[in-house]
Amino acid sequence: MDLWLDSYDDIYSDFDSRHYLKRRISEDFLLELRTEMKYKEQPAEEMVLLLPKERREEHAEQIIARSLTDFFSRQSFFYAGKCRAKRNKGFLLLGSGMAIILLNSWISYQFRESFLVISLKVLLEPAGWFLLWAALDSLFYDLIELKKESSFFGYLSKMHIHFKSS
Numbered sequence: 331m332d333l334w335l336d337s338y339d340d341i342y343s344d345f346d347s348r349h350y351l352k353r354r355i356s357e358d359f360l361l362e363l364r365t366e367m368k369y370k371e372q373p374a375e376e377m378v379l380l381l382p383k384e385r386r387e388e389h390a391e392q393i394i395a396r397s398l399t400d401f402f403s404r405q406s407f408f409y410a411g412k413c414r415a416k417r418n419k420g421f422l423l424l425g426s427g428m429a430i431i432l433l434n435s436w437i438s439y440q441f442r443e444s445f446l447v448i449s450l451k452v453l454l455e456p457a458g459w460f461l462l463w464a465a466l467d468s469l470f471y472d473l474i475e476l477k478k479e480s481s482f483f484g485y486l487s488k489m490h491i492h493f494k495s496s
Contacts, residue, residue: 416476423462
């Protein structure tokens with residue numbers, strides 16, 4: 331994957347003036363990486379950042395390449411953790427919803443109809459269905475987006491990053 335840069339600052343946020351090792355990565359740069367990866371037929375093993383020859387500094391390039399790899403690795407780890415947490419929360423909601431629905435069914439079967447039993451059923455039935463649907467929403471929609479982010483950064487963290495003159 332080749333990307334053209336005017337300067338090293340194209341990689342980093344314009345609002346962050348710290349050293350290359352501590353600067354935040356630009357959202358524009360990440361968007362460009364996503365776009366580039368979206369149209370690739372097969373995964374690339376390296377990222378080549380092209381710069382004008384007169385603007386290249388070899389020492390800075392080593393620092394920037396290490397900084398990018400560290401950032402991608404941290405983001406991959408972060409999103410993998412969010413995926414685990416979202417999956418665990420989804421299964422907890424699913425189990426809770428199923429338990430409430432089963433409790434409601436058991437109450438209906440075990441006890442004869444009275445004001446207290448009917449009131450309890452009115453409370454338990456929507457709560458069980460709500461938890462069930464929230465769990466499925468979490469597991470099938472929210473988790474998919476987090477997995478995309480995790481795989482995007484995991485893929486980038488494994489790339490070899492280097493610079494070339496344009």
